[in-house]
Amino acid sequence: xxxxxxxxxxxxxxxxxxLAILLVLTGVTVGVSYIDMGFFNxxxxxxxxxxxxxxxLLFFMHLKYEGRVINISFISTVLVLVILIGFTFWDxxxx
Amino acid sequence: MSSxxxxxxIKLGMWLFLYSEIILFGxxxxxxxxxxxxxxxxxxxxGKELNRVIGAVxxxxxxxxxxxxxxSITAIQRNAKKQAVGLLLFSLFCGVVFLVxxxxxxxxxxHHDIYPNSETLVAGEPGVNIFFGLYYVITGxxxxxxxxxxxxLSVSLIFVLNGKVxxxxxxxxxxxxxxxxxxxxxWIFVFPLFYLVL
Amino acid sequence: MTAxxxxxxxxxxxxxxxxxxxxxxxxxxxxxxxxxxxVCFWFVLAMFLGxxxxxxxxxxxxxxxxxxxxNATFTLHGVIMIFLFVIPGIPAIFGNFFLPIQLGTDDVxxxxxxxxxxxxxxxxxxxxxxxxxxxxxxxxTGWTFYVPFSVQNSANVGLTVTAAFILGMSSMxxxxxxxxxFHRMRDKSMGLMQIPLFTWxxxxxxxxxxxxxxxxxxxxILILLERFFSIGLFDxxxxxxxxxxxxxxxxxxxxxxxxxxxxxxxxxxxxxxxFSRKSIxxxxxxxxxxxxxxxxxxxxxxxxxxxxGMSDVSVFVFSLLTYLVAIPSAVKVFSWVSTLYKGSIxxxxxxxxxxxxxxxxxxxxxxxxxxxxAGTNIHVHDTQFVVAHFHFxxxxxxxxxxxxxxxxxxxxxxxxxxxxxxxxxxAVLTGVGFVFHYVPMLILGMQGMPRRYYDYLPQxxxxxxxxGFGGYLLIIGMxxxxxxxxxxxxxxxxxxxxxxxxxxxxxxxxxxxxxxxFMNKPHVEDYPYDFTKVTERFQKTGK
Numbered sequence: 001x002x003x004x005x006x007x008x009x010x011x012x013x014x015x016x017x018x019l020a021i022l023l024v025l026t027g028v029t030v031g032v033s034y035i036d037m038g039f040f041n042x043x044x045x046x047x048x049x050x051x052x053x054x055x056x057l058l059f060f061m062h063l064k065y066e067g068r069v070i071n072i073s074f075i076s077t078v079l080v081l082v083i084l085i086g087f088t089f090w091d092x093x094x095x
Numbered sequence: 096m097s098s099x100x101x102x103x104x105i106k107l108g109m110w111l112f113l114y115s116e117i118i119l120f121g122x123x124x125x126x127x128x129x130x131x132x133x134x135x136x137x138x139x140x141x142g143k144e145l146n147r148v149i150g151a152v153x154x155x156x157x158x159x160x161x162x163x164x165x166x167s168i169t170a171i172q173r174n175a176k177k178q179a180v181g182l183l184l185f186s187l188f189c190g191v192v193f194l195v196x197x198x199x200x201x202x203x204x205x206h207h208d209i210y211p212n213s214e215t216l217v218a219g220e221p222g223v224n225i226f227f228g229l230y231y232v233i234t235g236x237x238x239x240x241x242x243x244x245x246x247x248l249s250v251s252l253i254f255v256l257n258g259k260v261x262x263x264x265x266x267x268x269x270x271x272x273x274x275x276x277x278x279x280x281x282w283i284f285v286f287p288l289f290y291l292v293l
Numbered sequence: 294m295t296a297x298x299x300x301x302x303x304x305x306x307x308x309x310x311x312x313x314x315x316x317x318x319x320x321x322x323x324x325x326x327x328x329x330x331x332v333c334f335w336f337v338l339a340m341f342l343g344x345x346x347x348x349x350x351x352x353x354x355x356x357x358x359x360x361x362x363x364n365a366t367f368t369l370h371g372v373i374m375i376f377l378f379v380i381p382g383i384p385a386i387f388g389n390f391f392l393p394i395q396l397g398t399d400d401v402x403x404x405x406x407x408x409x410x411x412x413x414x415x416x417x418x419x420x421x422x423x424x425x426x427x428x429x430x431x432x433x434t435g436w437t438f439y440v441p442f443s444v445q446n447s448a449n450v451g452l453t454v455t456a457a458f459i460l461g462m463s464s465m466x467x468x469x470x471x472x473x474x475f476h477r478m479r480d481k482s483m484g485l486m487q488i489p490l491f492t493w494x495x496x497x498x499x500x501x502x503x504x505x506x507x508x509x510x511x512x513x514i515l516i517l518l519e520r521f522f523s524i525g526l527f528d529x530x531x532x533x534x535x536x537x538x539x540x541x542x543x544x545x546x547x548x549x550x551x552x553x554x555x556x557x558x559x560x561x562x563x564x565x566x567x568f569s570r571k572s573i574x575x576x577x578x579x580x581x582x583x584x585x586x587x588x589x590x591x592x593x594x595x596x597x598x599x600x601x602g603m604s605d606v607s608v609f610v611f612s613l614l615t616y617l618v619a620i621p622s623a624v625k626v627f628s629w630v631s632t633l634y635k636g637s638i639x640x641x642x643x644x645x646x647x648x649x650x651x652x653x654x655x656x657x658x659x660x661x662x663x664x665x666x667a668g669t670n671i672h673v674h675d676t677q678f679v680v681a682h683f684h685f686x687x688x689x690x691x692x693x694x695x696x697x698x699x700x701x702x703x704x705x706x707x708x709x710x711x712x713x714x715x716x717x718x719x720a721v722l723t724g725v726g727f728v729f730h731y732v733p734m735l736i737l738g739m740q741g742m743p744r745r746y747y748d749y750l751p752q753x754x755x756x757x758x759x760x761g762f763g764g765y766l767l768i769i770g771m772x773x774x775x776x777x778x779x780x781x782x783x784x785x786x787x788x789x790x791x792x793x794x795x796x797x798x799x800x801x802x803x804x805x806x807x808x809x810x811f812m813n814k815p816h817v818e819d820y821p822y823d824f825t826k827v828t829e830r831f832q833k834t835g836k
Contacts, residue, residue, distance in 0.1 A: 009172045010165070019162040026154050026286075030147065033291035042131070045287035052283050060165040061276045067103065069476055070110050077114040080504050081121040083592060085128050088540050090611070091595060092129045094604035104402055104477035111469045115507045122511035122541055126526060129537055211522040221525075221532025228524040228531075232515070 008065040018059045025052050102266055109270040113277050116240075120281050123233050127288060130225045137222025141230070142292040144209070146200060150290035153196050154282065160189030161279040164248070164272045174262045176255060183252045186275070190245040197238055201231075230289055237281055244278045247271035299708065303808040305400070319404035320808060324411050325390030326706065331415060332382055339373035340771070342366055344764055347730070349747070351761035353754055360747040364433030365448075367745060369425070371436030372453065376460045377418055379691050380549060383556035384502075385414070385467055387698045388495045390706060392471060394799040394806065395489045397480030397815035402473040406466055413463035420456035424449045435745060437546070440527040440538045444519045451520055454513045461506045461513075461545075464552070468502030471495055483817045489797040490579055490821075494559025497583040501548045501555075505591065509545035512538070536603055543594035551590035553687055554654075555583060557694030558625055561647050564701050565629045567795045568644040569636025572822040575628040582621035589618045599667050600674045608667045615665035622658055626651060637828075641793065642716035646697035649724045653689025657682060660735065675745075678738025681731045689727060696720070696774060703778060704788030708805040711781035715773055722770030729763025794827040 029048040033041065058064040063074065131138050167182035208215040209227055216224040251268040254260040260268045300322045304314035315323055346367055349356045358366065389407065393400055401407050425431050428449040434442055443450050475496050479488070515538075518524060525531025527538045566573040573579065595603060595611040629651055638644070660682040663669050673679065704710050733756040738744075742753045749757065791800040798815050799806075 010169055012166055012169060015162055015165050015169065019158060022158045022162075023155060026151065026158065029287055029291065030151055033147075033287070042292065045291055046284075049283050049287050053280050056161060056276055056280055056283070060161050060279075061273055066106075066110075070107060073114065074110065077117055077504060080591065081118065081124075084118075084121055084508070084544055085125050087592065087595070087610075088125055088129055088537075089132070091536070091540065091603040091607035092132055094606035101402075101477055104473055107476060108403060108406075108469060108473045111472055111503055115465055115469075115503055118504055119507035119511050122508045122544070125541065125544075126537055129534065130532075133534070134532070211518075211524040217525075217531065221530075224525055225532040228526050228533075232518060232524065232526070236514075 008062065010059060010062075015059065018055050021055055022052055100264060100266070102269075105266045106269065106273075109273055113273060116277055120233070120236070123229070123236070124284070127229055127233070130222075130229065131288075131292075134222030134225060137220050138226050138292050140220075141223050141226030142289060145230070145290050146203075147290050149196050149200050150286055153193050154286045156189045156192050156196070157279045157282050160186040160193075161276050163189070164275050168265065168268060168272055171255065171260060171265050171268060172262055179255055179268075180252065183248060183255065187245055187248055187252070190241055190248070193241060194238065197234065201234075233285055234289070237278070237285060240278045240281070244271070244275045247274055298807060299803065299805040300808040301805060305404075305808050317408070319400065319408060321389045321393050321401050321404065321407060322706075322806065322808075322810075324407055325386050325388075327411055328381065328385040328389060328414070329706075331418065332378055332386060335373050335377040335418065336382075339370050339378060340768065342370040342373070344768055346370060347757075347761045347764040350749070350757045352758070353751060354748060361433060363747045364745075365431045368432050368435050372421065372457065374687075375436055375549075375553075376457050377414075377421070379553040379687055380464055381414060381460075381467075382553075382691065382695050383560060383698060384464075384471070384495055384498055384552075385410075387491075387560070387702060388467070388471065388556060391702065391799050392492050392495055393474060393478065394802065394810050395492045395797055396474065396478060397483060397798050397811065397817060398474070398478040399809045399811070400478075401470045402478050403470050407470055410463045410466045410470070413459050413466070417456045417458075417460035417463060420452060420459060424452035424456060428452070437542060438513075438516060439542070440516070440519070440535050443516055444523075444527070451517055454516050458510055458513045461509050464502050465506040468499035468506075471499040472503065475499075480815055480817055486577065486580070487817060487819065487821055490562035490573065490576070490583075491556075491559035491797075493580050494555045494562070494583050497587040498552050498555045501552050501587050501590065505545045505548035505552075508541060509549075512541040512545065515541075536598070536601055539598050539601055540595065543597045544591075547594040547597065548587075548591045550683075550686070551586055553691045555586060557650070557691040558583070560694045560698040560701070561629060561650055562625070563795075563797065564643050564647045564697055565632050566822045566824070567793050568639050568641055569632050570639070570794065570824050570828055571632055571636035572820070572824060573628065574631035574634075575624070576820075576822065578624050579628050582624040585621040586618060589614070589621065593618060593665075596665055596670075599670045612665060612667040612670075616662070619658065619662060619665075626655060626658075639794075641700075642711075642713055642720060643697045643701035643793075645717060645720050646693050646700060649720065649727075650690060650693040650697060653685055653693060653724075653727065657685030657687075657689055660685060673738050675743055676738035677734040677742045677744055680744045681734035681738060684731050684734075689731070693723075696723070696771075699778065701793070702799075703781070704792045705799055705804045705806070707782070708788050709781045709784070710786040710788045710792065711778050712784070715777035715780075719770050719772075719774030719777060722773060723767055724770070726763050726766030726768070726770050730760050730767050731763070733757070733760040733763070794824070794831065796824060796827060797821055 025048055029045055032044055032048070037044070063071065163182045163186045167179040167186070170179035170182060204210065204227075210216070211228055211231055216227055248271050251260060251271045254267050300320055304310065305318060305320040305323075309317060315327065318324065345357065346363065349358050349363055389401070429447050430449060432438070432443070432446065432448045432450045432453050434446060434450060438450065438454060475492070515526060519527065525533050527533045527535045529535065562573060562579055593611055593615045595607055596615045599608050599612070660678070664673065664679060664682055700711070700716060737753055737756040737760075740753065742749055742756075788804045790803055793800070796818065798817070801815065802810055802812070
């Protein structure tokens with residue numbers, strides 16, 4: 001059976017690099033939060049959080065090496081979440 | 096029909112479960128978004144009352160534990176059982192540190208009369224009450240997930256020790272790892288949204 | 294067929310006997326049968342409760358119960374019907390039994406998880422029963438558990454909500470199992486466009502179950518937390534917004550109505566071509582419309598809230614989006630009708646029930662458009678019109694699809710044939726009773742009679758009496774149908790492998806199937822609804 005696809009093994013160095021990037025980004029997000037940019041603080045904090053999450057997903061969770069089914073379904077899940085939050089704002093933002 | 100273990104299938108099942116967890120927290124983030132839109136200034140005020148240092152430390156602790164869990168999978172794939180055990184033990188230790196921090200954080204807040212339905216919150220600004228209400232619900236649910244994740248990691252650790260998890264068969268460890276990373280993912284959003292809102 | 298031992302004789306895992314071979318089984322077929330028993334129990338119970346409600350309304354004032362009992366009864370009727378019958382009904386019974394067979398495999402991907410789902414289902418039901426008898430009685434909130442009433446209410450909301458939470462988990466895990474099975478266990482020679490439509494509809498349903506159910510889980514958790522800690526997330530005094538509860542609730546509960554109807558549509562898509570002896574019209578269109586319904590159905594939740602005081606922009610957007618769902622639903626109805634057109638139709642009980650389905654579902658769908666349009670919605674919101682509308686879809690649709698599935702797959706599941714004549718009589722009585730029952734409600738609603746009211750003004754008496762009368766007809770019809778099916782165990786007329794002339798894989802295995810489903814490697818046809826071989830066989834053997 002072709003089920004037993006070859007396993008992708010990430011080396012410790014690669015994982016360590018990812019951890020380093022994540023820690024740096026944590027520092028950045030804390031640092032940025034001290035600068036008052038009014039409304040823009042939240043989008044920036046979220047953008048950094050999304051970048052961090054992407055690294056965790058791609059490498060720690062091996063999403064980069066998964067097949068199409070998992071990739072597409074993961075993106076769909078995120079889209080569902082965006083719709084749930086976004087469409088609520090049709091109400092919340094215009095009330 | 097097939098006696099072989101379909102690792103990809105087990106993984107797919109785990110991911111499907113993770114999606115449901117993401118949406119579970121998603122429901123709370125819907126509330127967060129709507130209330131942030133309604134009370135931005137009070138959310139900022141509430142956020143300043145949370146301890147950024149503890150928040151940042153907990154973020155780092157979880158990130159490191161995520162790394163060690165991922166590394167333990169690499170170790171088991173390379174047949175380095177001892178290394179894997181060590182890394183898993185360290186991850187569990189990180190989980191404990193996180194929970195202890197959380198305990199002190201909640202304790203301090205409760206000591207200052209900030210908890211659901213406390214007099215300070217009920218008498219104070221509604222926006223602040225909502226902020227701390229969400230804070231307790233989300234971090235509480237997240238804490239519960241940390242505990243579940245630690246239980247899963249402990250089971251995997253036992254399986255590694257008695258040889259049920261090996262280089263050719265490590266789905267249990269893999270899936271517990273995925274769960275642990277999910278806990279980390281949620282925290283990555285919780286941290287800026289509660290501790291760093293201005 | 295020499296004595297092939299059916300799954301009733303062999304347990305999976307092997308070696309278990311007696312009751313344990315059922316309670317600890319991994320066999321998807323046995324689990325399907327076990328769900329069958331449990332779901333039918335709940336169905337009959339809730340049906341009886343519904344009859345009590347309509348009997349109460351047959352005359353003005355108190356007829357058989359007080360106002361508070363009435364409120365608790367309609368809540369119980371709703372909770373049982375939704376969480377214990379309509380949502381699990383078709384997927385858990387027929388899905389469990391036939392999805393692996395239609396995919397040409399021996400079981401679902403996670404057999405033990407499947408057993409666990411069944412236990413969750415039973416525990417959820419048990420909780421619901423317990424909540425009836427402890428504390429201050431069963432909630433009278435309606436199945437929607439709207440805040441603030443559900444939070445302040447002294448009745449046993451907590452336990453009931455926990456029951457619904459557990460049932461949601463069971464449904465979610467079943468969905469998880471189906472998606473994994475669909476992707477990983479499918480016969481290697483079966484491409485995506487060779488999969489039977491029932492399985493496709495279950496696949497679309499499973500995604501909704503996975504991605505929507507957690508929202509209701511968190512909503513119910515929030516109700517519990519509010520009840521215990523009074524956080525105030527939905528309490529305006531404390532800064533909360535009760536409308537957000539309604540948003541969260543319908544984010545699940547609207548997609549959930551597609552969890553209810555999609556498998557029913559799948560059943561109809563199987564039955565219609567078989568008895569038309571003609572390939573299904575628009576196979577791909579039906580597949581895509583299933584997925585489109587699953588997606589579009591998740592975008593329209595706030596159309597339950599047009600009069601709740603949410604923003605006008607929101608009313609406009611959600612009204613518009615609601616109309617989108619009509620498109621894929623209509624695609625299916627047109628495909629079924631086109632399949633019948635110039636087919637070689639053979640009337641059987643499953644086909645008759647399917648035709649009733651198409652008729653009633655179309656009315657349900659069209660009245661749905663009346664409700665989806667923001668303007669008319671304001672007039673009929675929270676009236677009997679709404680009650681009639683969703684019963685047309687849920688009962689006229691899913692309910693009749695459930696009956697059709699029962700009559701279609703009964704020979705395969707139990708290995709016995711039933712008598713047709715009582716089945717026809719039962720189906721016709723149920724259909725006629727249904728129309729008598731719900732059409733008066735549509736009219737009453739247009740005239741302004743609210744739903745969930747214990748009493749009404751004198752001008753509504755005729756309509757309510759007629760509806761009650763229809764209710765009794767409906768019950769007589771269903772009893773006829775069920776008794777006829779049960780009598781088949783006494784008559785013991787053995788069912789052949791393929792009693793109907795079906796083309797999907799379940800009709801190539803013995804009735805009832807052996808424990809591993811297939812004796813030989815299944816042969817997957819290029820196209821699942823090719824009837825040339827079936828008609829050839831009929832011509833040769835003269836039926």
